Amino acid sequence: MTSATLRHTAWVLRGNPVTAVAATGALILCILAIIGPSIVPYDPIASDVPKALLPPSAAHWAGTDQLGRDVFSRLIVAARLDLMIAASAVTISFALGAVIGALCGYIGGRVDRYVGRFVDVLMAFPLFVLAMAMVAALGNRVENIVLATAIINLPFYIRFARAEVNVRRNAGWVEAARACGDSHLSVVLRSLLPNVLPAMAVQVSLNLGWAILNAAGLSFIGLGVKPPTPEWGIMVAEGARFISTGKWWLVVFPGLALMMTVLCFNLLGDGLRDILDPRMRT
16 A cells, blocks of 8 residues: 555544444454464364363353363354455455456447346345355355355446446546557456446445355355364354253354454445545545
8 A cells, every 4th residue: 555545544544433443343353364273272173072061261261162162262263264255255256246347337238238137137046045056066165155155246246347337438538548549458447447446345345244144154054164164154053052051152152253243344345435435535
């Protein structure tokens, strides 16, 4: 980032405390995902049956599960996997969707209609059910979960980029770029896409939270990451069997991790738009 961008970012965060809190929470989560596995107090996979189902204490901040594994250590380690799945899926769907949508909006005609109908058909399916079908068919491996999550997110970016480019394709500065000899692909990639990215930033932030929920939901129903890998959806599913016996910490802590993560990314969306939107820079 340039110094001007950093100053503008600081100005936005000072003027919007909610965005600042969300950004701080997202930053802490990312740091934990990076360094968490090396600082957790216990092995997140190792069982210790004599210590099974212990409530939260000084030794085990979030208690232990049915196999005696430390819940806090599993929560921290699971953050890396969930964020990796979400970030990978959103990056793929954003990159492909932005380019495909921008090209369709710029070219128009038959290509735009065909791609538009394909997107409409894809969005006619319940997206989580579509993700379930793809993972069930391909196998519940991490790469397949990323692929399924990316595919069900793809229509949002195609439609968004197509609509934004369609509005701008005949603007004066686009005509000026063409008059200077820029190719159509160059006009799309260098002139149009950078101007629609700020508008898509909110969608990216929202999709990050939704992708985490999607990955956790697949794991919750047994189609996601395989146990004993620490993952928030698996932890909720395993803890749900013990909630009626008063072992509340098995569900509450992974549920809170999911809720706070999704909330941070949702609240971050508006601030991210203000940071990236060139019209906000004065």
